[in-house]
Amino acid sequence: MATRKPAPPAFVCTECGWTTAKWVGRCGECQQWGTVSEQAAPTGFLRRMTPLAPHADRAARPITQITTEDAPRRTSGVGEFDRVLGGGIVPGAAILLSGEPGVGKSTLLLEVAAQSARAGRRVLYASAEESPAQVRLRAERTGALHDELYLASETDLATILGHIDEVRPQLVIVDSVQTVSSSLTDGAAGQPSQVREVAATLIRVAKERSLPIIIVGHVTKDGQVAGPRVLEHLVDVVCHFEGDRQTSLRFIRALKNRFGPTDEVGCFEMTGGGIAEVPDPSGLFLSQGATEPGTCVAIALEGKRALPVEVQALTIPSSAPNPRRVVHGLDASRVAMVLAILEKRASIKTSMLDVYVSTVGGVRFTEPAADLAIAIAVAGSVQLNSVPRTVAAVGELSLAGEIRPVTQAAQRRSEAARLGYEQVVDDRSKTLRAALNDVRARNTNRRPDGEIPPF
Numbered sequence: 001m002a003t004r005k006p007a008p009p010a011f012v013c014t015e016c017g018w019t020t021a022k023w024v025g026r027c028g029e030c031q032q033w034g035t036v037s038e039q040a041a042p043t044g045f046l047r048r049m050t051p052l053a054p055h056a057d058r059a060a061r062p063i064t065q066i067t068t069e070d071a072p073r074r075t076s077g078v079g080e081f082d083r084v085l086g087g088g089i090v091p092g093a094a095i096l097l098s099g100e101p102g103v104g105k106s107t108l109l110l111e112v113a114a115q116s117a118r119a120g121r122r123v124l125y126a127s128a129e130e131s132p133a134q135v136r137l138r139a140e141r142t143g144a145l146h147d148e149l150y151l152a153s154e155t156d157l158a159t160i161l162g163h164i165d166e167v168r169p170q171l172v173i174v175d176s177v178q179t180v181s182s183s184l185t186d187g188a189a190g191q192p193s194q195v196r197e198v199a200a201t202l203i204r205v206a207k208e209r210s211l212p213i214i215i216v217g218h219v220t221k222d223g224q225v226a227g228p229r230v231l232e233h234l235v236d237v238v239c240h241f242e243g244d245r246q247t248s249l250r251f252i253r254a255l256k257n258r259f260g261p262t263d264e265v266g267c268f269e270m271t272g273g274g275i276a277e278v279p280d281p282s283g284l285f286l287s288q289g290a291t292e293p294g295t296c297v298a299i300a301l302e303g304k305r306a307l308p309v310e311v312q313a314l315t316i317p318s319s320a321p322n323p324r325r326v327v328h329g330l331d332a333s334r335v336a337m338v339l340a341i342l343e344k345r346a347s348i349k350t351s352m353l354d355v356y357v358s359t360v361g362g363v364r365f366t367e368p369a370a371d372l373a374i375a376i377a378v379a380g381s382v383q384l385n386s387v388p389r390t391v392a393a394v395g396e397l398s399l400a401g402e403i404r405p406v407t408q409a410a411q412r413r414s415e416a417a418r419l420g421y422e423q424v425v426d427d428r429s430k431t432l433r434a435a436l437n438d439v440r441a442r443n444t445n446r447r448p449d450g451e452i453p454p455f
């Protein structure tokens, strides 16, 4: 009689769920080291499983017979956060907020908590990273003290669930998923199996009780949410909070949103008194003084928002064997390409000059749409020709010196018109040389001899 071979053990990657019959040190799917571990093979279990008749309430039904309850969104009280969420917080939504250390995640969520409390909705803020006294100090500084804002400093998941039962909040904030652990799972807090268990349990509670839960997530060095990749699949919304350490400006954007679009961006400023919304950031990245040769305004896109960003260039004769190229806020390789195009296609030579190019306000503007503004700014600095304040430039440059159209050009033009820019130099000028001549014709800064400086 033939004996049945026992089913081989299954090894599963705790990061991405990839399975293999043999143990390997590195996951064949997500390429992470040391994440593959043995788990009881489900094959026998599946073979033995007998179908169950579902309860009448849970029977599969034709989609047309399913009634929809319009999920009413509740405003979080922070307009810029609502904008990113698609209008507000949906009951039962699980929202993951990720961001680099110190970017201001706890400050933002404390503000959301305070606003909800002020609107009469009780909030439980479970902080596993900071003591209640630390959070209270921050709340005093940012004006977030309120009786309906409950605070628990707790790292054990079961105790947090107990607090939810006791406090009966209408919004829960867990800061952060990597520092909470469950006694039902092995390993220390922050390990993939723990993060998955904690997130899955919180999400189940959110769904069962229609209770929105906001979970803070740490990021790895390369900006990914730390922990298993499935975390992003489990939650309904993934928001990323970002900003340059040098500046106080912060942006929040949705990377995934089951209840709304992902192309909205919220803008904030970190201040001593907490986090302040910046509903109209259009003036933040412009200089205030008179126009100097070597500046040009471009219209950048941040999600759905069009923002004017001033590009500044300074060129001076170089004393070094290799002229310096210093770039801030822009893509250095694109700047190098634009310098080459200027030299070859518009006869503006920079190979013997030190070139400094920067955005105003430290904003990052790495879209190809910045090319034309970089070219006009550098040409202006070389030829001492200033661009009038009423002119903006948007366009990608091809190596042949042609101007290529950019994405959402109509939206950028309408935002430019709203902000008072009379002319937007773009792909309608066809070539870089034509665009430079066009800007030159508008120049009102004549030289002492009455001549308009050439481009």
Ligand SMILES: Nc1ncnc2c1ncn2[C@@H]1O[C@H](COP(=O)(O)OP(=O)(O)OP(=O)(O)O)[C@@H](O)[C@H]1O
Residues within 6 Å of the ligand: 099, 100, 101, 102, 103, 104, 105, 106, 107, 108, 129, 141, 270, 271, 272, 273
């Ligand atoms: N007294 C203060 N005055 C002004 N700004 C402050 C003050 N204290 C903290 N900040 C700002 O708040 C930031 C820290 O914010 P917060 O603790 O919310 O960040 P986080 O993203 O939660 O950090 P972590 O990942 O460490 O939890 C600091 O980087 C600093 O810019």
Ligand SMILES: [Mg+2]
Residues within 6 Å of the ligand: 105, 106, 107, 129, 175
């Ligand atoms: Mg924090």
